Amino acid sequence: MSADLDRPYRGGFVGPEHHFALTIYFEDTDTAGIVYYANYLKFMERARSDMIRAAGVDQVAAHHEGKGAYAVAEVQIRYLRPARLGDDLVVVSKVEEVRGVSVLIQQRVMRGEEMLTDGKVTAAFLDPSGRPQRQPKQWVEKFRGIGQQA
Amino acid sequence: MSADLDRPYRGGFVGPEHHFALTIYFEDTDTAGIVYYANYLKFMERARSDMIRAAGVDQVAAHHEGKGAYAVAEVQIRYLRPARLGDDLVVVSKVEEVRGVSVLIQQRVMRGEEMLTDGKVTAAFLDPSGRPQRQPKQWVEKFRGIGQQA
């Protein structure tokens, strides 16, 4: 049982959609009593990192080996309903399109059946000097294969 | 001189555009050596809060008196170049449109002549229960008057 408690949460795929659950802590909220708007981008990044890992791509190793990392090139997000302290949320992410140097991901933050935010994120693969570079072929195949094994 | 050091930075208007300068600290960066993407939304919110104050609207008092606060309804942002530790940046903000319950603001983050991010933010005025409400008439007039007194 201790072994279980010591294992951090991991999300995973439900068909082509990746689910990532989290709880709202004090750090996420602001004095208006709701989650601060920039923090949804943190939740979305945690979900994307987890999705990339779940797809079989080791982004952290690539970063540590100096091969580059994903950086966000564009975000569009609508805030529909606010989250509050103690809420349990799920970030649902879906790879919409895999291009040469970037990936377009749709991400919505849900509280049960309610959609709190709805967004699109373009992530570009950059070399360590910050220039866009082609994503490794194997990664592209892994992203394209999501949801097809299920 | 101590008096000056003890006075926090305030931005201000240059014609119709509001300028807000800041420096990048360790807290703003991530292990990729650049500013973490969500943190630009923090910079933009500091700039908007300062702009609203500079326009003569006391949002903080309204919040403390339980009259409501602005909440972000939509963000579109493109990340063009990354900022790094120690960079001096300027957030340039411009009220594009004042509607009944919301304001559309264009915000770009500059490093000298280079544009690092380019965004549009829709901020809606919410009552304490989170419902959109009409902005106070005086506030609307103040937003509409920006850049016209100069």
Next chain:
Amino acid sequence: MSADLDRPYRGGFVGPEHHFALTIYFEDTDTAGIVYYANYLKFMERARSDMIRAAGVDQVAAHHEGKGAYAVAEVQIRYLRPARLGDDLVVVSKVEEVRGVSVLIQQRVMRGEEMLTDGKVTAAFLDPSGRPQRQPKQWVEKFRGIGQQA
């Protein structure tokens, strides 16, 4: 299975010690390639909130009902080894002493067998106006009972 993915992580007690596991994401790191020092306090707060919940105390409801909330009165923390992107950590927390208006909690952040940080936190129970108030009797009993039911 989707049901499991949609359930956020919860920590729990291993005897008198509470375990809370987490993974390091980009947001937690800084340009020095390590976790930014203030962010350990976020991890510790998540762990304390989870511990309080696991002990049977509904702090979130108390906050929403305007009965007050815990606020940190004192922190002592030593940083022994840095955490990095992708690390899996466990915050181990132990209630050391329950006083009238405050609780003294020992918290260490572990990466496997390595201790990364070692700290003590005093949390005081404040009323909504910010004044220390006695903790509800039932809560005190719950904190005192930790580890004794096991």
Next chain:
Amino acid sequence: MSADLDRPYRGGFVGPEHHFALTIYFEDTDTAGIVYYANYLKFMERARSDMIRAAGVDQVAAHHEGKGAYAVAEVQIRYLRPARLGDDLVVVSKVEEVRGVSVLIQQRVMRGEEMLTDGKVTAAFLDPSGRPQRQPKQWVEKFRGIGQQA
């Protein structure tokens, strides 16, 4: 005038004490209506970075040249009064002791005459692999010279 607005705030020394002023924004607060406890450590780090720069030490260049960076080894902090949205604060920092590989700094956060937090921070100079190393001799002299030129 635009030139002034585009220049970010810099703190400076008042005798042996360094002053660094800042304003509380939404991002700094939490749902309890006060500044989240970990965020004071961000303010303190901004102040230390500014103090180091004001003392004539170019920590950012050293970091970019791969010569190392300061990392916090220990923090002790007491939280006496909370800060709220819109507050103007000053972080007052004083180098208490300069040792071979570390510096002991006293830092308090003030709101006018009120002390909000009172802390001590030990910062160690680490090489890029994270091992403590002796601070450059010139830096030590600069830290020791603070307040003596005034």
